[in-house]
Amino acid sequence: MTDTLCGYANRDETIVGFLYDELDADQRRDFNAHLLTCTVCRDEVAGLRAVRTQLARWEPPALTSLRSPVPGASRPGWWQTVPAWAQVAAALLFLGVSAGIANLDVRYDQNGLSVTTGWNKAQPASPKLGTLQTSEGGPRLVTSPSDGGTKLVTDPSAAAAWRADLAALERQLRTELRAVQASSPAAQAVRAASSSDAETLRRVRVLLDESEKRQQRELALRIAEVVRDVDTQRKADLRNIDHTLGLVRNDLGVEVMKQRQSLNLLYRASQRQ
Amino acid sequence: MTWTDEELVAKSIRGDADSFNELVLRWERPIYALAYRTIGREEDARDVCQETFLRAFRALPGFRGQAKFSSWLYRIALNLCRDWIRRERRTPVVQPPEDVDLLELAAAAEPSESIEDLVARQDLSRLVERAMALLPEEQRTAIVLKEYHGLTFQEIADLVGCPLSTVKTRLYQGLTVLRRELAKNPRTKGTML
Numbered sequence A: 001m002t003d004t005l006c007g008y009a010n011r012d013e014t015i016v017g018f019l020y021d022e023l024d025a026d027q028r029r030d031f032n033a034h035l036l037t038c039t040v041c042r043d044e045v046a047g048l049r050a051v052r053t054q055l056a057r058w059e060p061p062a063l064t065s066l067r068s069p070v071p072g073a074s075r076p077g078w079w080q081t082v083p084a085w086a087q088v089a090a091a092l093l094f095l096g097v098s099a100g101i102a103n104l105d106v107r108y109d110q111n112g113l114s115v116t117t118g119w120n121k122a123q124p125a126s127p128k129l130g131t132l133q134t135s136e137g138g139p140r141l142v143t144s145p146s147d148g149g150t151k152l153v154t155d156p157s158a159a160a161a162w163r164a165d166l167a168a169l170e171r172q173l174r175t176e177l178r179a180v181q182a183s184s185p186a187a188q189a190v191r192a193a194s195s196s197d198a199e200t201l202r203r204v205r206v207l208l209d210e211s212e213k214r215q216q217r218e219l220a221l222r223i224a225e226v227v228r229d230v231d232t233q234r235k236a237d238l239r240n241i242d243h244t245l246g247l248v249r250n251d252l253g254v255e256v257m258k259q260r261q262s263l264n265l266l267y268r269a270s271q272r273q
Numbered sequence B: 001m002t003w004t005d006e007e008l009v010a011k012s013i014r015g016d017a018d019s020f021n022e023l024v025l026r027w028e029r030p031i032y033a034l035a036y037r038t039i040g041r042e043e044d045a046r047d048v049c050q051e052t053f054l055r056a057f058r059a060l061p062g063f064r065g066q067a068k069f070s071s072w073l074y075r076i077a078l079n080l081c082r083d084w085i086r087r088e089r090r091t092p093v094v095q096p097p098e099d100v101d102l103l104e105l106a107a108a109a110e111p112s113e114s115i116e117d118l119v120a121r122q123d124l125s126r127l128v129e130r131a132m133a134l135l136p137e138e139q140r141t142a143i144v145l146k147e148y149h150g151l152t153f154q155e156i157a158d159l160v161g162c163p164l165s166t167v168k169t170r171l172y173q174g175l176t177v178l179r180r181e182l183a184k185n186p187r188t189k190g191t192m193l
Helices: A011-019 A025-037 A039-055 A084-101 A156-181 A185-272 B005-013 B017-039 B042-062 B069-088 B102-108 B115-133 B137-147 B153-160 B164-184
Strands: A105-109 A112-116 A131-133 A140-143 A150-153
Touching: A011 A025, A011 A039, A011 B164, A025 A039, A039 B115, A039 B137, A039 B164, A185 B115, B005 B017, B005 B042, B005 B069, B017 B042, B017 B069, B017 B137, B042 B069, B069 B137, B069 B153, B115 B137, B115 B164, B137 B153, B137 B164, B153 B164
Parallel strands: none
Antiparallel strands: A105 A112, A112 A150, A131 A140, A140 A150
16 A cells, blocks of 8 residues: 555555564564654554454354265164164065065975976976086085076985984974073164163153253344344334434424514514514 | 364365365355355355365366365355356346245354344345445455455466455455445444544
8 A cells, every 4th residue: 555654665564464473573673663763653553463363353164074076985784773673574574575475385295305496397207417516415506407496306205204303403403492592683783772772762851951042042032033134123213213303303403493483574574663 | 173174185086075075065065155156146156165166076087286276166166156147148147035034043042142143144245245245246356265265366266367466456446336336324323434
């Protein structure tokens, strides 16, 4: 700016450097000495400091965190937020649906144990191509060339032996099941479900509390805003009324003055007569 | 452990996306504030902020560390702000929301702050905002970088690509205009000398 009465060298730049503390020691000392004698610069420095104080009041709106712009950054998988019981249920559902789609058919009749998959129902026939014999007289996996299904077929003559084996296997499985029942996934799922429910309830309560507090704050602020608006309007109305009254008073005053002048004229005229 | 920007940049270049996200978390607020104070529109400032980090991520392999990461980010953000101003072909207009964002205000309020103080503070903030919107872009940018981001005169000169003396002149002129504008308003007049 050139409309000042001070001729200090590089004045504008020096003032800015002084304000932001970016003068070197010599420059600062010189300018400090100058300020003692120059009221123009002193006032300007004080004024610009006041501007800086006001600038500190400018606050941008709050920013909600950006979503990660980087693809591939690790985030907790959605399944990690699903309760354990729901994961177990989903797994069971998946198995059920899979079995349905594969049309899994398990039979145990006079022909022995038979497990079949595939949609085209094949006639019970002796295995042809694709037979896989697992052991002599034991069950065989048979892939049917006509429908693509897979069958597990047992020989009737060996059925009795297989029944005994199956009974033994069943007993063993039951024993093992009982042993692991305490720590079975189902039991864990139930425990997880109960703890998960408690956690969910707790979260819901916290959310409700926060929501309530927010609403209360909002209401208080809205009321404050309304009060402020009403107050502003009231002040504006009062100003208008004052202004109008002032105009009326002026008009009255002018009128009274005219009346007085007329009376004076009349009085002087009557005195002359 | 707290990593420095440079360490996070090096890890990001090696393919660690989490490190870059850490940089985003660290710098999103300053970059958003810079964008908002430069262009004055909340939504656009958020877009500029997002775009800044996207561009930075894409250009990261080419970042040689010749400047501080923050300076590099500021440069990208400022260029985007300039593009925005040119594209819009208008002076940035600060658009305070129609209504006071009360929830935001409440969240930002000091516990001891009364509602009246809160509203007064917001009003003053808007006054400054409007006064800043009157400045030419170069002066506003210089003031924003100096006042709110604490850059040195030399850093600003390097960022915006102009001589050091020009930065000082822009600051002086901008502050002088602000002083005049703020002195016009009854609420700030008393504080202006």
